[in-house]
Amino acid sequence: xxxxxxxxxxxxxxxxxxxxxxxxxxxxxxxxxxxxxxxxxxxxxxxxxxxxxxxxxxxxxxxxxxxxxxxxxxxxxxxxxxxxxxxxxxxxxxxxxxxxxxxxxxxxxxxxxxxxxxxxxxxxxxxxxxxxxxxxxxxxxxxxxxxxxxxxxxxxxxxxxxxxxxxxxxxxxxxxxxxxxxxxxxxxxxxxxxxxxxxxxxxxxxxxxxxxxxxxxxxxxxxxxxxxxxxxxxxxxxxxxxxxxxxxxxxxxxxxxxxx
Amino acid sequence: xxxxxxxxxxxxxxxxxxxxxxxxxxxxxxxxxxxxxxxxxxxxxxxxxxxxxxxxxxxxxxxxxxxxxxxxxxxxxxxxxxxxxxxxxxxxxxxxxxxxxxxxxxxxxxxxxxxxxxxxxxxxxxxxxxxxxxxxxxxxxxxxxxxxxxxxxxxxxxxxxxxxxxxxxxxxxxxxxxxxxxxxxxxxxxxxxxxxxxxxxxxxxxxxxxxxxxxxxxxxxxxxxxxxxxxxxxxxxxxxxxxxxxxxxxxx
Numbered sequence: 001x002x003x004x005x006x007x008x009x010x011x012x013x014x015x016x017x018x019x020x021x022x023x024x025x026x027x028x029x030x031x032x033x034x035x036x037x038x039x040x041x042x043x044x045x046x047x048x049x050x051x052x053x054x055x056x057x058x059x060x061x062x063x064x065x066x067x068x069x070x071x072x073x074x075x076x077x078x079x080x081x082x083x084x085x086x087x088x089x090x091x092x093x094x095x096x097x098x099x100x101x102x103x104x105x106x107x108x109x110x111x112x113x114x115x116x117x118x119x120x121x122x123x124x125x126x127x128x129x130x131x132x133x134x135x136x137x138x139x140x141x142x143x144x145x146x147x148x149x150x151x152x153x154x155x156x157x158x159x160x161x162x163x164x165x166x167x168x169x170x171x172x173x174x175x176x177x178x179x180x181x182x183x184x185x186x187x188x189x190x191x192x193x194x195x196x197x198x199x200x201x202x203x204x205x206x207x208x209x210x211x212x213x214x215x216x217x218x219x220x221x222x223x224x225x226x227x228x229x230x231x232x233x234x235x236x237x238x239x240x241x242x243x244x245x246x247x248x249x250x251x252x253x254x255x256x257x258x259x260x
Numbered sequence: 261x262x263x264x265x266x267x268x269x270x271x272x273x274x275x276x277x278x279x280x281x282x283x284x285x286x287x288x289x290x291x292x293x294x295x296x297x298x299x300x301x302x303x304x305x306x307x308x309x310x311x312x313x314x315x316x317x318x319x320x321x322x323x324x325x326x327x328x329x330x331x332x333x334x335x336x337x338x339x340x341x342x343x344x345x346x347x348x349x350x351x352x353x354x355x356x357x358x359x360x361x362x363x364x365x366x367x368x369x370x371x372x373x374x375x376x377x378x379x380x381x382x383x384x385x386x387x388x389x390x391x392x393x394x395x396x397x398x399x400x401x402x403x404x405x406x407x408x409x410x411x412x413x414x415x416x417x418x419x420x421x422x423x424x425x426x427x428x429x430x431x432x433x434x435x436x437x438x439x440x441x442x443x444x445x446x447x448x449x450x451x452x453x454x455x456x457x458x459x460x461x462x463x464x465x466x467x468x469x470x471x472x473x474x475x476x477x478x479x480x481x482x483x484x485x486x487x488x489x490x491x492x493x494x495x496x497x498x499x500x501x502x503x504x505x506x507x508x509x510x511x512x
Contacts, residue, residue, distance in 0.1 A: 056409050076415040086410035089507045090428040099424075100414035132508040150414060 001067040001077075001153040001186060003030040003053070008062035010048055010212075022048050024211035026062070035180055035187045037197035037204045039238070041246050045212025046190045050158050053188060054080050066154055076100055079152030081160040085139035087131040093118065093142050094127040100150040117145040121175065137168035144176070148183065155187045161196070173200060177224060194238050198222075198231045206238060208245045210252060216241055293475035302479040310464065311483070317459040318449060321377060325384025326445045333389045333441065334434075337396025351397070354390050362387035362448035366455050380452040380460065387448025388441035395440065399433025400426060435503045439496035446488050 005028040011019040022045040030036050038046040051057040053064060055074040064071040066078065074080075087096045097114035105113065118124055121141040131139055140160060147155060161169040177200060180187060191197050197204045198220060206216040218238065222230045275295050282294035289297065305311035336354065340347045365386050369379040403426050411417075411425045453462025461480055468476035504510040 054409075054413055056412065074409075074412040076413070078413065080410070080413040082406060082410065084406060086406050088407065088425065088428070090431065099411075099416075103415070130506060132506060146414075 001032055002065075003028070003154060003186060003188070004065040005029070005053070006063050006065075008049075008052065008064060009060050010045065010052060010057070011060045021211040023052075023059075024213050026212075026214060028205065028214065030186060030188070032186055033184045034203065035189065035201045037189045037191055037201040038207060039191060039194065039197045039204055039242070040207030040212075041209055041242065041249055042192065043212075043249065044207040044209040044245075046207050047158055048212070049207075050080075050156050050188060050190050053154070054078055054156050056080075076150050077153045079147035079150050079155050081140070081143050081147050081155070081157045083159045083162050085131070085136070085143040087139055087142055087146075089131050091130075092127070093123065093129050093131070093134070096131070096142055097146045097149050100146065113149050114145075117149045118142070120148070120179065121145045135168075137164050137172060140164065140172065141175075144172075144179070148179065153186065155185045157187065157189045159190050159192065162191070169196075174225070176200065181224070194235050194242065195231070198235050198238065199226050204238060206241055206245075209249050215245065290472050290474050293478060297475040298479045298482070301473065301476040302482075305476065305479065311461075311480075314459050314461045314464045314480075315483070315487075318453065318461045321380045321384060321453070321460060322445055322449050325381045325449065326388055326442060328381070329385045329388030329441055329445060330392055330438065332385065333392025333437065334396050336389070336393040337437075338400065340393065340397040341400035347397070354393050357386075358390035358394060362444070363451035366452055369452065370455065375455070375457040377456075380449065380456050383452035384445045384449050388445035391444050392437045392441040395433045395437025396430070399430030399437070402433065403429040432500075432503050432507050432509055435496075435500050439492065439500055442496060443488070443492060446484075446491075450484060 005026055008023060008026040008028075009021065010023040011021050013019045026049065038049060040046050048057065052059050053071065055071050055078060069077075071078070087093075088099065091099065094111070094114050097118060098110045101110040101113060115124065115127060118127055121144055123138060123141055123145065126134065126138065126142075131142070134142070144160070161172050164172065173196065180200075187201075189197070189201060201220055204218040204220060205214055206218070207213065208215040216238075218234065220234065222234075279295050282289075282292050302311070336350070340351045340354070362383055365383050366379070369382045373379040373382055407425055407429050408421070411421055416424060449460075450462045450465075453460035454466045456463050458464065458467070461484060465477055465480040468474075468480070501510070
């Protein structure tokens with residue numbers, strides 16, 4: 001399902017002074033099955049943009065369309081994986097995956113479906129465990145299984161591997177790539193890691209801060225699974241652009257600090 | 261196991277010191293009865309079932325009162341968590357009432373309901389309700405926004421969201437509320453029973469005091485302390501530990 005974002009602006013009101021513009025006139029088109037990364041320095045509004053697409057926040061102006069349906073509120077056709085696994089601690093692993101399936105499937109169907117996706121993320125043996133008994137990486141796997149079981153048209157991921165250690169992150173990146181190739185889902189993936197963005201996505205959208213906006217849109221035409229050597233030139237290109245943006249933000253912050 | 265031995269030795273030492281002081285006979289038996297005398301009155305009380313009746317009666321008051329205060333407290337807590345106006349008005353009142361020791365209500369209860377069991381239960385309910393209310397309120401208000409967001413993206417909203425997410429997410433606070441409600445109610449119960457016409461542990465305590473039977477007074481104090489800590493540690497703390505671990509708020 002195509003995703004269209006038109007003239008999307010988000011402002012947050014302030015107690016004293018004019019509202020802060022977090023996202024300014026964002027224009028973005030995504031094709032079905034595309035893996036798109038939103039990359040940018042902190043404060044560029046990439047997570048806010050994701051929340052808006054998820055329907056968890058309301059834009060100040062502009063519209064978003066998933067296919068021919070306007071996005072106005074959260075719904076199961078837009079699955080979200082958050083930075084924290086967001087599993088319900090009072091439910092075991094299986095019941096967590098079943099949560100979005102409760103209303104649409106009978107018991108046998110949803111159990112089978114939950115177990116199928118848990119096996120897919122290599123947690124087939126942990127269906128009856130509780131979240132607190134799992135490591136951070138395993139919890140995030142459950143969250144991915146849960147969102148896949150829901151079969152959303154659009155998969156939104158907000159720095160899903162950001163809180164994990166390097167090894168776990170690499171493993172999960174590879175798993176996600178495999179799953180994405182198999183399931184052919186449209187994915188919007190928020191990250192602050194250039195390598196992660198280049199490694200996984202078809203397109204890298206580079207965002208700048210103050211106000212949050214799109215400053216570049218790179219196509220990544222490299223063969224999967226991607227090799228470090230192939231990725232290096234693009235990574236450097238992104239890096240130089242990102243560095244300029246970060247320098248600008250730092251300068252602004254410094255002058256702001258000095259003038260106050 | 262070591263803790264058990266340490267505890268046993270500590271209490272043994274305490275009893276020996278107590279026995280030593282009583283044996284010096286500086287104060288009369290009616291002021292400092294010996295441990296043996298206390299043991300004897302406890303034994304006799306249990307033998308002729310009077311203390312058993314008292315304990316049963318006290319537990320009846322407590323359970324009815326605690327049940328009512330959990331019911332009222334939970335309902336009131338929901339209201340305060342869900343309605344801002346209620347929180348700003350009734351919430352302030354609840355906070356004020358929470359700081360009033362429940363014994364203060366005893367004279368009023370006696371005027372309204374007489375010296376019987378209804379008065380006692382009334383005071384117990386007052387004792388337990390407000391702490392339960394505040395904990396339910398906090399529990400519901402402090403549900404992680406992440407849980408709500410996640411549930412909404414999975415198609416849960418309205419009553420389903422409240423029943424399947426908000427409610428279970430607030431259980432740790434509810435369990436703490438339950439434990440505190442028990443502790444507050446137990447104290448309120450004893451205060452109310454002291455001025456009642458019995459039966460009940462508090463009533464028998466004040467009765468024994470009227471007849472200068474200090475060994476029974478101390479015996480009942482020991483029973484009250486024992487039951488209080490026993491229920492707290494073996495029932496409520498166990499439940500609380502289990503819930504906190506499962507909810508990932510405490511490592512095992």
